[in-house]
Amino acid sequence: MSEKNRVIKGVAYIRESTEEQDKGFSPDNQERTMKEYAKKNNINIIKIYKDLVTGTSALKRDNFQQMIKAGEEGQFKIILVYHTSRFARNVREARKYKEYLREKLLIDVTSVTQHFGDWNDPSAFLNEGINELFDAYYSKQLSFWMRSAFKEKRRQGLQLGNPPLGYVKKKLGFDVERKRPIYSKEWTVDKKESQLVKKIFKMYSTGNYSYADIAEEINKTGIKTKYGYLFTYTSIKDILKNKSYLGQVFSPRRNYPTLPGKHKALIKESLFNNVQSAIEERRGTKGRPVAQHRFYLLQGLVYCYSCKKHLKGKENDENAKMLPRMYCQAFKATNKNEYLTYGCKFRREARECTQKNVRVEIIDEQVINFIKGLNVPDDIIQMTLQKLKQKFSSTNKSTPAMKRVSQLKRRKNKINFQFQNTDELSEDDYLENLRTINIELNKLQATDMGGMTNTAINAYINQTEKYIKDFKMFWDTLEKEEMQKWIHMTIKRIWVKDKKVVAIEPHDEYKILFTIHMKVLCHCPLGTPSENTPFLRSVFDWVVCGLKTL
Numbered sequence: 418m419s420e421k422n423r424v425i426k427g428v429a430y431i432r433e434s435t436e437e438q439d440k441g442f443s444p445d446n447q448e449r450t451m452k453e454y455a456k457k458n459n460i461n462i463i464k465i466y467k468d469l470v471t472g473t474s475a476l477k478r479d480n481f482q483q484m485i486k487a488g489e490e491g492q493f494k495i496i497l498v499y500h501t502s503r504f505a506r507n508v509r510e511a512r513k514y515k516e517y518l519r520e521k522l523l524i525d526v527t528s529v530t531q532h533f534g535d536w537n538d539p540s541a542f543l544n545e546g547i548n549e550l551f552d553a554y555y556s557k558q559l560s561f562w563m564r565s566a567f568k569e570k571r572r573q574g575l576q577l578g579n580p581p582l583g584y585v586k587k588k589l590g591f592d593v594e595r596k597r598p599i600y601s602k603e604w605t606v607d608k609k610e611s612q613l614v615k616k617i618f619k620m621y622s623t624g625n626y627s628y629a630d631i632a633e634e635i636n637k638t639g640i641k642t643k644y645g646y647l648f649t650y651t652s653i654k655d656i657l658k659n660k661s662y663l664g665q666v667f668s669p670r671r672n673y674p675t676l677p678g679k680h681k682a683l684i685k686e687s688l689f690n691n692v693q694s695a696i697e698e699r700r701g702t703k704g705r706p707v708a709q710h711r712f713y714l715l716q717g718l719v720y721c722y723s724c725k726k727h728l729k730g731k732e733n734d735e736n737a738k739m740l741p742r743m744y745c746q747a748f749k750a751t752n753k754n755e756y757l758t759y760g761c762k763f764r765r766e767a768r769e770c771t772q773k774n775v776r777v778e779i780i781d782e783q784v785i786n787f788i789k790g791l792n793v794p795d796d797i798i799q800m801t802l803q804k805l806k807q808k809f810s811s812t813n814k815s816t817p818a819m820k821r822v823s824q825l826k827r828r829k830n831k832i833n834f835q836f837q838n839t840d841e842l843s844e845d846d847y848l849e850n851l852r853t854i855n856i857e858l859n860k861l862q863a864t865d866m867g868g869m870t871n872t873a874i875n876a877y878i879n880q881t882e883k884y885i886k887d888f889k890m891f892w893d894t895l896e897k898e899e900m901q902k903w904i905h906m907t908i909k910r911i912w913v914k915d916k917k918v919v920a921i922e923p924h925d926e927y928k929i930l931f932t933i934h935m936k937v938l939c940h941c942p943l944g945t946p947s948e949n950t951p952f953l954r955s956v957f958d959w960v961v962c963g964l965k966t967l
Contacts, residue, residue, distance in 0.1 A: 427460040427495035430484060432503045433469040444469065447499040454529035455497060463493060475510050485514070488524050495525045501545065502552040504528075511549045570602075571666050574679035580604045581659055582643050583614040583683050604680040611683050613640065617656055618684050622691045627699070628653040633768035649739075649766035651845050657692055711747055711757060714781045714901050715911055717852055719743040721761040721772045722914040738845070739766075743913065746774060759913065775916050783918040784904070784911060789889045798885050802878055822858065829854050859902060 429451040431444050448465060455462050464487070468478040475481050487493065496518065498504045504526060505511040518524040519536060526536075531548060534541035567577055580586060585607045586600040613635070620626045620634070632648040642652055660667035664682030665675050720728070724741035731737035743759040750756055758774035829851065836847040885891060895903065907927040912920040 423459065425458075425460045425495055426493045427455065427462055427497055428484060428487070428493050429455070429462050429465045429497045430481065430504065431465060431467045431469075431499070432478070432481075433467075447503065450499055451497045451529050460495060460497070462497070474507070475505055475514060485518075488518060488522050491522075493524065495527060498526065498528050500530050501528050501548045505549075505552075508546075508549050508553045511552075512546075571673070571676055574666060574677055575602050576604060576661065576666055576678060576680065577668070581661060582656060583607060583611040583662065584680060585610075606681050606683065610643075614656060614662060614683050617653060618662075618688055618692055621653075621657055622688060622695055624695055624699075628657075629765055629768055632766065636767055636769075646739075647767045647769070651766060651843055655843060657696065660689075663689055711745070712897060712901075713745045713757060713759075713777060714897065715759070715777070715784060715904065716745050716901075717742065718905065718908055718911045719759045719780060720910050720912050721763065721770060722912045722919050723772050724761060724763045724770050725912070727763065739763075743772075744848070745777075748774075772913075772915070775913065779916050780911070780913055780918060784908075784921065785892075785900075787918070787921060788904070789892050791888045798882060801885065802882055805878055805881060806874075825854050825858050829858075859905065 429448065431447045431451075433444050444467060452462065454460070466480040466484040468480045484496065488496070496504075501511070505514065515526050515536075518526055528545075528548075531545075533545045533548075536542060536545065570577065583606065584604040586603070587605060588598055588600055590599045591597070592599050617631055617635075620631050621628075626634070628650040631653045632650060635648045640648075642648055646652075656662075658669075660675055661678070661680075662682065662684040663686055664678050664680060666678040667675050719742070721741045721743050727739060727741045731740060739762070742762060744762055744765070746758050746760050747755050748758060757777045759777060759780060760774040761770045761772040764770040764772055832847060832850050832854075836844075892900070907923055908921060909924045910920075910922040911918060912922070
């Protein structure tokens with residue numbers, strides 16, 4: 418086949434920018450233009466990646482990261498974008514990814530509406546760089562204008578965002594071009610919802626109800642939140658702390674002052690203040706103990722078996738809300754000693770589950786005993802050692818990586834301070850932010866093995882082989898933080914019913930380690946049902962098949 422007729426495998430990347438749809442950047446127009454370009458240039462678009470979010474860095478764009486991963490696997494040779502600003506508006510980010518794609522993966526990135534030419538050509542490189550600089554400038558300018566507009570809107574007494582329970586925005590029409598409804602800027606009172614808000618405030622002010630108690634009482638009536646969900650501990654807490662109900666323009670963000678609003682108040686100031694006093698009093702007598710350094714071996718991995726239905730459809734969505742994951746909580750015993758537990762989120766948030774809090778040592782011991790029974794086969798050991806050698810040869814301590822670690826640690830300290838000392842973050846937001854930071858930190862620190870001599874590397878690999886061949890000995894030498902890292906690396910979910918571990922689900926890449934010896938899996942963790950029961954047989958299927966039975 419001649420070079421002229423050669424078909425190139427490619428993908429198209431679409432990023433929506435809501436504020437610029439009238440400039441031709443709508444997803445439909447981006448897709449149509451790129452398909453036309455591909456047809457004229459012998460490019461076969463095998464997949465279209467879309468991130469319908471605006472103002473988000475590449476690290477937070479899920480489809481962008483999936484596209485990069487597919488590129489690393491050699492699935493295509495060119496990425497089409499409508500305009501350089503659709504790829505990235507940050508010059509540093511644009512350069513970083515384009516250099517990686519072009520120079521390391523030999524994948525070109527082409528803007529179908531801007532004809533720069535061959536990126537190896539100095540003139541094309543300069544032209545593209547200038548356009549990227551203008552994209553970054555426009556992004557900063559747009560951000561400045563939007564902040565100024567938001568500030569002015571607040572000054573006029575108008576709220577930002579969607580109204581909370583008790584208020585609505587009147588629908589005025591439909592924008593055909595942008596394909597979205599048009600709403601009034603002002604909030605008006607929803608009579609039915611406002612009565613419910615008043616009821617919530619009055620119930621809490623009596624001192625006889627907790628957040629969870631109120632959520633449970635409302636859920637019994639069948640009433641749902643504004644978005645059709647059950648009321649939870651967190652949703653009640655957010656309602657009771659929202660100063661918008663006083664007729665004020667309110668935001669929990671630190672630098673946003675509370676201002677008089679144009680909307681009608683639903684709650685009297687005296688009732689609102691009584692509720693805040695009750696919250697403070699309850700925090701001192703029935704809230705969680707003063708924060709200390711606590712260690713949870715299985716934090717983020719323990720799931721409630723009784724609530725497994727809530728995972729359906731969210732199995733691979735790391736950012737999904739209201740998963741049946743069990744949270745970590747500390748209690749004070751009667752002798753004032755502290756003990757740690759795993760508790761069901763749905764039991765706390767909506768009183769929907771019967772799973773009681775279970776002490777961490779009960780669950781931890783079962784998981785550890787199970788792991789100690791692993792018998793790693795020789796071929797897996799050799800595969801592991803080979804991958805370790807490859808990792809050493811390709812890993813290098815990089816200044817950007819170290820800087821990123823420092824940034825993440827500073828961010829972690831910041832959100833810890835915000836959560837403990839302000840009301841800027843809800844508990845769910847805090848835990849989600851913390852989990853995201855820890856995942857990235859662990860990945861960066863786990864791959865930071867540069868700077869070792871060849872002698873030290875060989876000694877490390879030999880010691881690793883010795884330990885893996887006797888897994889129990891290897892495990893007993895680990896510090897608790899190392900145990901936690903190993904467990905998080907290999908295990909995806911641990912399912913608990915009452916005080917028993919009923920299933921352990923490994924990450925896909927480690928399933929072979931857990932399934933190569935079926936007899937090990939069929940030996941139940943301490944305290945679980947007999948291995949001969951039909952129930953455990955289904956559990957074994959879970960582990961092997963990745964919860965396909967859910």
